Amino acid sequence: MKEKFNKPYNPKETEERIYQMWQDGGYFNPDTSIKEGYTKPDAKPFTIIMPPTNANGSLHAGHGLVMTIEDIMVRYKRMRGYRTLWLPGLDHAGFETQVVYEKKLEKEGRTRFDIEPKKLYEEILDFTLTNSSNIKSQIKKMGASCDWSREKFTLDEDVVKVVYGTFKKLSDDGLLYRGKRIVSWCSKHQTAFSDLEIKDEERVEPFYFLKYGPFVIGTSRPETKFGDKYVVMHPDDTRYSAYKHGQKIELEWINGPITATIIKDEAIDMAFGTGVMTITPWHDPVDFAIAERHGLDKEQVIDDHGKLLPIAGEFAGIHIKKARPLIIEKLQSKGLVDKVDEAYKHVVRTCYKCGTVIEPQIRSQWFVKMKPLADNVLEKIKAKDGINYIPEHYEKITIHWLENIMDWNISRQIVWGIPIPAKICTNCGSGFVDLENKMTTCPHKDADGVCGATLVKDNDTFDTWFSSSQWPFAALGFPNSEDFKNYYPTDVMETAGEIIFFWVTRMLMLGLYMTGKLPFSTVYLHGLVLDAKGQKMSKSKGNVINPLDLTEKYGTDAFRIGLIVGNTPGTSLALSENKISAYKNFANKLWNISRFILADTAGPAGDVKLEPISFDPHFKAWTEQDALRVKELHALAKEITKEMDEFKFYIVAEKMYHYAWHELADKIIEESKAILSGSDDVARLSRRQFLLLALITILKSLHPFMPFVTEEIWSALPMEKKIRLIAESWVA
């Protein structure tokens, strides 16, 4: 009996020491585990690639959940004898990090546009590396048993090389194109986005009916209308059958007389407004499509900063926000406003990060043709071939998204990211993938021959999701490394349900495309971690719970199991401090159960001195009562093993909690007091062996959930040939 059991369990004295012991002992590394004999050399691999952590801040509650769930999976499989690899990584997190850094600059009174790009890149790199050491120590605090010797960073040279290889292959296979297309542009962040970075927001705004020659057109955005010289109506609309396609009409418009052309197009909804609209192809995707169909001119009206261009005449240089009322005023004075619907409810597309209204702009960007990639994955999913979603309904959501997929704009106009290895022609605007940086003149051919103009480097960077979507194979050293051969495809991808499209589904597409295999066979998605009232945590609400405060206060084990019990996959989780503190009590309960069982003396008065015994794994001389207990315990072990395999961690944690506290402690130990202090030596030995067996079973099965306290108690168990609990075999 060690003296430490005389005091309540103290996580602070334990956790750091034990983590260090595990790490120094090589338990997290499958190679050393084989070398030390903890894992058989021919053991089947089990691999989880950790979602690369954004290195731009500190650990939040969501990370706490990721680390806990994945560590449970990994520790369980390790104990089951798998050659287990959990590969940690850090994400440069392109745009996300740049936004964080820009806020920092803002506080310092600087802006990114004042800093030379190269210098800015270095500043952000420095910032990221500084933060990353912080993040890593926090991941360790969570008890994550990942293999730090294999840690990767999304900007590592070999990772970038893989990303470039993918870019090239997409180009060679005709799945990459660069073209002038409508992109979603944020005028604050000065970059284009993919369709996923856009957040729809419902707004109520005025809707203006304007007199456009003989027509009345409706718009919620009068500031885009300066260049509108095409008026479009449905070919079947009898109200306008007098007007013919291509017919020119003269009319008075905002800044004077213009000539407009009639266009008939079936995209027009006859029932909406007056059934007539003018188009602004540069700033609207629908209008762009109409213009493309009919070969119409496209003119830019709004610049990259949201200000009106000279086409707006007297309004040039004014920001669209300020210009709108002024334009309406002018239209009114010219008698061109027919009427105004003040309460028009519609959806506005905004930047998911800053809420700025997205301005569609025509720009040349790199796009990936997604349909062929999506079709390959769809085939696998629908054939139930090698991919399993937890919870299941994410499969339907994925199918729906894949069936309606849009091409992916992977160019970003930010510094912080992987530079796009391409050249752009200064004359014709064509783009060319150039990994070796060798091309100097434009090889683009058309009817007039080869362009031949000077090429310049593409200054854009990749969408951060383009690189992270290649993470499972890139982090393992695709295509030739031993790790790639040994551990790919991986087993489980565990991440937040929120990023199922951003990341998970794109990993399936690029993984299958590049390696011929889906990168993982199970997708496990967890929900949001909310505050105790079930509200989303946000800095502005001030309800952010820092996981490190909780681990500090209650211990990591209490935090971990508190997150898991009652949290089914996919559903969001209300994190209450109350619950965590309840599991701190549980850690202490385990401590005291152990104290009782391991004590040299036992019985209510402590008056019977017992000889120390060692746990006998082959003990058979059970009393009838204990034989029943053993049977129950084995049945429980079998049940929870099945549930672990089904990823039902919430049930396992709860069952073991219940067994330890309300069976073993409340009933079995209570009834043991009489047996241990009694005179029946046979019964006493049977019971002492049973108590050890029960404790061992509890410690093993709770180890994935509460690794520290279980390992600490384990070290005091009277057993022969004992190894560390982390490397022990599972209960079944």
Add this chain to the structure above:
RNA sequence: GCGCGAUUAGCUCAGUUGGUAGAGCAAUCCAUUUACACUGGAAAGGUCGGGGGUUCAAGUCCCUCAUCGCGCACCA
């Protein structure tokens, strides 16, 4: 508009192939130098959102409605 969820005890949620409703927390009462007060014991608490159907039997399967949440696409 299309799609996906949710609705079960005061709160947070389980409930696997249909077989008399479960846990944790909270609240109530009782106990008090017990391995542990970071404690023990007891009792209480639910027409499983409404309606309909299938079935010997429905929280569970089907239809429908309502409310809430999320995603996607949009009409100028």
